[in-house]
Amino acid sequence: MIRHPLRTYAAGLVLAVLVALAPRPVAAGVIIVANPSVEADSIGIDTLKDYYLGNTTSWADGSSIRTALPAAGPVLTEFLKTCVKKTPSHFGLLWKKAVFTGTGTPPAEFATDADLLEFVANTPGAIGFVAAGTPVRGVKILPVK
Amino acid sequence: MRHRPWTAVCAALALATAGAAEAATVAVHGTVSQGYLRSSEYNYLTPDTRQGTFAFNEGIINFSGQIDGRTRVGLQFLGRDFGPVGNGEVIVDWAFGDYRWRDSLGFRVGKVKVPLGLYNKTRDVDAVRTSILLPQSVYTETFRSIATAIQGFGVYGNLPLGSGSVDYEACAGTIEMGSSRFLSDVLSGLVGAAPMLSYTVEDRIGSSVQVIWNTPAEGLRVGGTWSSLDVAAVGTFALGAPTPWAINIDAKARSAVVLSADYMRGPAVLAAEYTRYEVDVDLTNIPFPDGMGGLIPVSAGRTDRRGGYYGQGSYRVDPRLELGAYYSVFHPDWRDRDGVDSGLGHRAWQKDLALTVRVDLTANWILKLEGHFLDGTGDVLPELNPGGMDARTWRMFAAKSTFNF
Numbered sequence: 389m390i391r392h393p394l395r396t397y398a399a400g401l402v403l404a405v406l407v408a409l410a411p412r413p414v415a416a417g418v419i420i421v422a423n424p425s426v427e428a429d430s431i432g433i434d435t436l437k438d439y440y441l442g443n444t445t446s447w448a449d450g451s452s453i454r455t456a457l458p459a460a461g462p463v464l465t466e467f468l469k470t471c472v473k474k475t476p477s478h479f480g481l482l483w484k485k486a487v488f489t490g491t492g493t494p495p496a497e498f499a500t501d502a503d504l505l506e507f508v509a510n511t512p513g514a515i516g517f518v519a520a521g522t523p524v525r526g527v528k529i530l531p532v533k
Numbered sequence: 534m535r536h537r538p539w540t541a542v543c544a545a546l547a548l549a550t551a552g553a554a555e556a557a558t559v560a561v562h563g564t565v566s567q568g569y570l571r572s573s574e575y576n577y578l579t580p581d582t583r584q585g586t587f588a589f590n591e592g593i594i595n596f597s598g599q600i601d602g603r604t605r606v607g608l609q610f611l612g613r614d615f616g617p618v619g620n621g622e623v624i625v626d627w628a629f630g631d632y633r634w635r636d637s638l639g640f641r642v643g644k645v646k647v648p649l650g651l652y653n654k655t656r657d658v659d660a661v662r663t664s665i666l667l668p669q670s671v672y673t674e675t676f677r678s679i680a681t682a683i684q685g686f687g688v689y690g691n692l693p694l695g696s697g698s699v700d701y702e703a704c705a706g707t708i709e710m711g712s713s714r715f716l717s718d719v720l721s722g723l724v725g726a727a728p729m730l731s732y733t734v735e736d737r738i739g740s741s742v743q744v745i746w747n748t749p750a751e752g753l754r755v756g757g758t759w760s761s762l763d764v765a766a767v768g769t770f771a772l773g774a775p776t777p778w779a780i781n782i783d784a785k786a787r788s789a790v791v792l793s794a795d796y797m798r799g800p801a802v803l804a805a806e807y808t809r810y811e812v813d814v815d816l817t818n819i820p821f822p823d824g825m826g827g828l829i830p831v832s833a834g835r836t837d838r839r840g841g842y843y844g845q846g847s848y849r850v851d852p853r854l855e856l857g858a859y860y861s862v863f864h865p866d867w868r869d870r871d872g873v874d875s876g877l878g879h880r881a882w883q884k885d886l887a888l889t890v891r892v893d894l895t896a897n898w899i900l901k902l903e904g905h906f907l908d909g910t911g912d913v914l915p916e917l918n919p920g921g922m923d924a925r926t927w928r929m930f931a932a933k934s935t936f937n938f
Contacts, residue, residue: 443691443698444636445602452602473751475800477849477893481661484937487562488658489646490607490627493599513602 418467421505421527423514425451431515431530436471439515441482442492447513455495456504456516463519563594566659568933574924575910576917578666578674579616582929588614589933591657593626606630611657618678626657627682641687641704647680648702648743649758650791650806656681660937663802663847663857664889665903669912670841670863671808676786679762683708683739696749700756705740708764730777732768739763745793752797760810762786778820778828785813800849807842809867840867847889857889865911879925883911898936905929 420431427449438444439453446452458464460476468474474482486492498504501518508514509526518524568589572582579586590613597607608628613619629643646654650671655661685706692699745756763785769777789810796803813836820828845859863883864870872881889903907929910922 438636445633446636447602450602452599474797475849477800477852477855478797478802484658484661485655487560487597488564488593488595488609488661489654490595490597490605490609490629490631493560493597493605 417520418463418470418517419520419522419524420515420517420530420532421508421524422516422530423508423510423512424526424528425512426515426528426530428530430533432533433471436532437473440468440472440479440495442486442494445492451513454511454514456507456511456514457495457497458501458504458518459497459499463517467517559596559598561594561596562938563592564658564660564935564937565592566590566933566935568659568665568931570929570931572927572929574927575913575922577913577929580917581616586616588616589931590614591659592621593657595626603633604631605633613657615674629687635690637690637692639689641689642685644682644684644709645687645704645706646682647704647739647741647760649680649741649760649789650808651793651795651804653680658937659901659933659935660899663855663891663901664845664859664887665901665931665933666887666905668806668841668843668845668859668861668887669883669885670843670861671791671806673863673912675912675914676762679708679739679764679786680760683741694746697747700745700747701743703740703742705738708737708739708762728771730769730771732766735765735767737763737765753794754796755794757793758789758791760786760789760791762789778818780819781817783813783815783817785811787811787813802847803845805842805844807840809838809840812837812839837865838867840864853893855891855893857887857891859885859887861885861887863912879909880911880913880922882909883913884908897938899934901931901933901935903931903933905931 420436422428426447428447435444440455440457444453457467465476468476468479472479483492483494487494496507498507498516501522504516504518505522505524505527508516515530567587569585569587570579570582570589571585574583576582579588581588592612593609595607595609597605599605606629609626610623611626612621612623614621625644627644627646629641629645631639631641633639648654652662652667652672656667656672656677659665683704683706685704687702687704689700689702692701739760739762741758741760743756743758745754747754763783765781765783767779767781769779771777787810789808791806791808793806794804813834815832815834817832818830819833821831823829841861841863843859843861845857847855847857849855861884863885864881866875866877866881869875869877869881872878875881884907886906887903888906889901892900894900905928907927908925910925910927913922915922
């Protein structure tokens with residue numbers, strides 16, 4: 389049986405739309421989650437970098453941004469490398485500098501995805517990231533623009 | 534040490550306000566370090582470096598609280614011992630309120646750290662760098678106590694540009710000197726061999742402006758700092774007069790300029806800085822024989838045009854091991870860098886090749902070992918080396934272990 393070319397194109401178009409609408413991992417295997425109070429529906433990669441480096445500390449409505457991240461592991465390394473352009477050790481040093489000069493509060497660290505997601509779900513203004521495919525509930529997924 | 538009343542008030546207010554914030558938003562961090570220094574030839578930085586000294590440690594604890602999305606308060610206590618400096622006396626290192634109106638404009642009021650080059654604000658925090666000693670060409674210990682913090686106000690912000698962004702910071706206020714023995718040593722050296730019986734440092738005005746361009750090239754920053762620091766002191770010397778003679782000294786580090794660049798890519802960090810500054814020293818009420826057996830007061834002054842530069846690199850081999858090196862060059866008189874015109878010889882420069890191994894034993898515990906291979910004695914104080922300074926080349930070993938949380 390020969391498929392009509394139009395059906396093939398339509399199937400391709402539908403697939404492309406689905407891919408475009410699906411939450412896009414910021415890096416391979418990482419998705420961004422936020423507290424439902426966050427008004428944004430998507431986020432830019434440079435904006436994420438500013439949030440995690442402390443260059444931007446409040447959302448557009450003036451409320452505090454509360455960043456969260458895993459304490460260690462491949463998801464952290466991948467996110468920092470792809471989005472923040474830092475190694476975990478250099479990222480840690482930057483925040484130690486901020487802590488000991490009184491100029492910033494480092495992201496909250498969590499040992500497990502469940503703890504991180506609970507923090508994001510219960511903390512207004514919170515944003516974090518977990519491995520793609522992690523079951524999430526009570527948080528909002530922010531596609532990366 | 535003299536305590537300024539409003540330093541204590543500011544610290545108390547910061548603590549009280551942080552305490553008033555929700556307990557979950559008050560953060561406590563600290564660091565404790567112990568070091569060791571030993572030099573092959575000279576008492577450099579401390580009076581006991583040649584025989585080896587453990588008088589090289591710091592302790593820091595800070596409290597900070599985020600009041601709301603724009604406002605934070607905090608304070609940090611610092612106790613340090615570096616040869617004769619500090620002796621473990623605890624001081625308020627910084628204590629300020631910070632209102633971030635926009636990311637492009639924020640304000641700080643209280644005792645704030647002075648932006649000067651890439652590392653001045655964190656020079657007390659061993660854990661945030663690779664080397665034990667910062668390159669002395671730019672971060673000289675001689676003027677550390679006047680260049681660390683001022684009581685006053687500051688403005689700061691981040692301005693997005695079409696390509697990259699600009700971080701800026703400026704501050705102005707009163708310098709609190711604390712109990713700097715180094716300054717008295719420097720003043721003694723300026724007056725001569727007469728012993729100093731006492732000295733009092735008067736607080737003076739300081740200001741600093743820093744602009745850093747975060748270039749579109751990922752990880753590359755370039756910038757500059759301009760600072761002006763002005764301190765005055767009164768030293769009382771035994772000069773053979775019937776009563777001790779008080780000499781007034783006004784020292785100004787004028788128009789200090791630091792040009793900075795660093796580049797961070799993956800596990801590697803490169804940095805280079807260049808500085809020039811003038812130190813004006815005016816002495817008044819110097820006793821001078823009047824030819825009739827008495828003394829008359831006269832005045833004198835001198836200007837030192839200092840300068841230096843360094844280049845450094847570090848590489849994180851793995852999460853626990855980092856290697857670093859820098860080459861630092863300092864000239865106490867930039868106009869006579871080879872020491873020929875002044876006859877200073879090797880006192881006209883100090884070139885320092887430093888090699889560092891940093892081991893992160895745990896996430897909170899660091900051990901560093903560092904070797905210095907030096908040529909010249911331009912930053913060595915004669916007052917700490919009464920036996921003379923003949924050797925041109927010498928070495929120094931430093932070790933330090935730091936715990937931080």
